[in-house]
Amino acid sequence: MKSYRKELWFETATRRAYINISTQIATILQESGIKEGLCLVNAMHITASVFINDDESGLHKDFEIWLEKLAPEKPHNQYNHNGYEDNGDAHLKRSVMGREVVVAVTDGKLDLGPWEQIFYGEFDGKRKKRVLVKIIGE
Amino acid sequence: MKSYRKELWFETATRRAYINISTQIATILQESGIKEGLCLVNAMHITASVFINDDESGLHKDFEIWLEKLAPEKPHNQYNHNGYEDNGDAHLKRSVMGREVVVAVTDGKLDLGPWEQIFYGEFDGKRKKRVLVKIIGE
Amino acid sequence: MKSYRKELWFETATRRAYINISTQIATILQESGIKEGLCLVNAMHITASVFINDDESGLHKDFEIWLEKLAPEKPHNQYNHNGYEDNGDAHLKRSVMGREVVVAVTDGKLDLGPWEQIFYGEFDGKRKKRVLVKIIGE
Numbered sequence: 408m409k410s411y412r413k414e415l416w417f418e419t420a421t422r423r424a425y426i427n428i429s430t431q432i433a434t435i436l437q438e439s440g441i442k443e444g445l446c447l448v449n450a451m452h453i454t455a456s457v458f459i460n461d462d463e464s465g466l467h468k469d470f471e472i473w474l475e476k477l478a479p480e481k482p483h484n485q486y487n488h489n490g491y492e493d494n495g496d497a498h499l500k501r502s503v504m505g506r507e508v509v510v511a512v513t514d515g516k517l518d519l520g521p522w523e524q525i526f527y528g529e530f531d532g533k534r535k536k537r538v539l540v541k542i543i544g545e
Numbered sequence: 546m547k548s549y550r551k552e553l554w555f556e557t558a559t560r561r562a563y564i565n566i567s568t569q570i571a572t573i574l575q576e577s578g579i580k581e582g583l584c585l586v587n588a589m590h591i592t593a594s595v596f597i598n599d600d601e602s603g604l605h606k607d608f609e610i611w612l613e614k615l616a617p618e619k620p621h622n623q624y625n626h627n628g629y630e631d632n633g634d635a636h637l638k639r640s641v642m643g644r645e646v647v648v649a650v651t652d653g654k655l656d657l658g659p660w661e662q663i664f665y666g667e668f669d670g671k672r673k674k675r676v677l678v679k680i681i682g683e
Numbered sequence: 684m685k686s687y688r689k690e691l692w693f694e695t696a697t698r699r700a701y702i703n704i705s706t707q708i709a710t711i712l713q714e715s716g717i718k719e720g721l722c723l724v725n726a727m728h729i730t731a732s733v734f735i736n737d738d739e740s741g742l743h744k745d746f747e748i749w750l751e752k753l754a755p756e757k758p759h760n761q762y763n764h765n766g767y768e769d770n771g772d773a774h775l776k777r778s779v780m781g782r783e784v785v786v787a788v789t790d791g792k793l794d795l796g797p798w799e800q801i802f803y804g805e806f807d808g809k810r811k812k813r814v815l816v817k818i819i820g821e
Contacts, residue, residue, distance in 0.1 A: 408546050408684050408719075408720075408820065408821045410719040410720065410820065410821075412787065412789055412794070443546075443548040443681070444546075444548065444681055445583065445585060445679065445681055445721065447721060447785050447787055449785075449786075449787070450796070451795070451796025451797075451799065452796050452797075452798065452799075453735065453736045453737050453796070453798050453799060458640065458644070459591065459644050460591045460636060460639075460640065461591050461626075461636060463626060464625075465624070465625035465626040465627075465628060465633075466624075466625070466626040466633065466636055468625040468626075469624045469625050469626050469633055469636070469637065470637075470640075472625075473616065473637055477615070477753070478749065486741070486742075486745045487740075487741035487742070487744040487745050487748075488737075488739060488741040488742040488744075488745050489741075490741060495741075495742065495745055498736060498737060498742055498745070499745065499746075499749055501736075502734065502736065502746075502779060502780060502781075503640060503641060503779060504640060505640075505643065505644075505781065506734075506735050506781075506784065507784065507785060508644065508645065509585050509587075509645060509647055509785055510587075511550065511585055511587070511677055511679035513550055513679070518550070518677060518679065519589070520588070520589025520590050520591070520675065520677075521589075521590075522590065522591050523589065523590075523591060537796065539787055539794060539796070541721065541787035541789070541794065543681075543719070543720055543721055543819075543820060544546065544548065544681060545546045545548075546684050581684075581686040581819070582684075582686065582819055583721065583723060583817065583819055596778070596782075597729065597782050598729045598774060598777075598778070599729050599764075599774060601764060602763075603762070603763035603764040603765075603766060603771075604762075604763070604764040604771065604774055606763040606764075607762045607763050607764050607771055607774070607775065608775075608778075610763075611754065611775055615753070641778060641779060642778060643778075643781065643782075646782065646783065647723050647725075647783060647785055648725075649688065649723055649725070649815055649817035651688055651817070656688070656815060656817065657727070658726070658727025658728050658729070658813065658815070659727075659728075660728065660729050661727065661728075661729060681819075682684065682686065682819060683684045683686075
């Protein structure tokens with residue numbers, strides 16, 4: 408069994424952002440030389456997400472509106488978590504969107520459906536954060 | 546390390562549906578000959594879900610009502626995504642229910658709890674869609 | 684390829700609870716002797732969750748309030764599932780929080796970000812329930 412590990416770093420200019428990382432993950436998979444296996448991609452921070460969905464800007468606006476409805480950022484003092492912090496909403500938003508994805512590796516490629524794209528979802532940005540890629544297989 | 550890959554195809558008669566695929570996944574695991582490992586089951590489409598919950602029709606009605614409350618289908622024009630499409634709600638519903646499950650394989654069997662059943666959740670049906678099963682192990 | 688399996692048992696005093704199980708998972712990983720691979724941790728019951736977030740009591744209060752808003756426990760008869768049961772809400776809450784996490788294993792350790800802690804989330808407690816830990820790798 409082979410394994411391969413790599414980190415991606417992000418520092419978004421805005422508090423919230425959706426970044427398509429599919430190409431970067433595909434490159435890391437190529438570096439790994441692994442042909443058959445599983446590829447885990449996870450946010451290493453608890454106010455960010457890795458998820459799979461469509462690369463369509465209208466949908467990303469819908470995510471923004473919808474997540475703000477489910478777990479509004481403001482007023483900051485509505486959250487018990489926000490004593491010294493202001494990111495209570497980000498912990499909840501990330502819970503909806505998920506921490507991680509596991510993608511099959513087949514024939515040396517990410518085995519994704521026709522519209523599946525891998526995203527980094529940032530909910531408390533303007534600081535350095537990491538995504539972990541861990542691939543195991545042969 | 547062994548690996549095994551198979552696709553399941555669906556075309557539901559209704560826009561939304563929950564289909565118990567546990568038996569099909571168990572059969573694929575048997576075909577694979579893998580005794581110890583991990584089994585990834587994921588929707589290959591971004592308006593569908595694979596999740597684990599109870600096979601109880603009352604609960605499935607509750608899912609329908611609850612997801613319609615969290616992300617209503619209509620009016621279609623409430624979603625930015627719905628320029629040429631009408632499935633903005635389906636992308637959000639699938640985000641709540643999740644894209645994938647990873648199930649342990651132990652002694653050649655799906656290592657599930659007493660009530661755990663694997664479901665395909667369709668949120669934009671009446672078209673052909675796929676689920677990917679990828680098993681790795683020994 | 685090696686694999687290792689272990690169950691954790693819980694019986695919470697309250698209907699809902701969040702229990703940090705990171706240390707227990709780290710101990711199980713050590714027992715396994717696996718240095719590189721993937722560690723699956725999943726609730727074996729469909730009204731419970733395993734998720735990763737911050738070990739901060741204010742945040743856990745926020746989860747309680749937020750999940751009660753998204754899927755209130757009472758009145759019990761609002762859920763079709765609650766014919767003989769009263770835990771319809773718990774199935775929905777667990778859907779938001781997720782069934783499982785997959786954690787990378789690197790150098791014999793759980794490869795977690797600085798604030799990542801693994802939690803057992805109970806939404807219908809006061810009974811015995813299990814979490815499954817399955818580690819594969821080398």
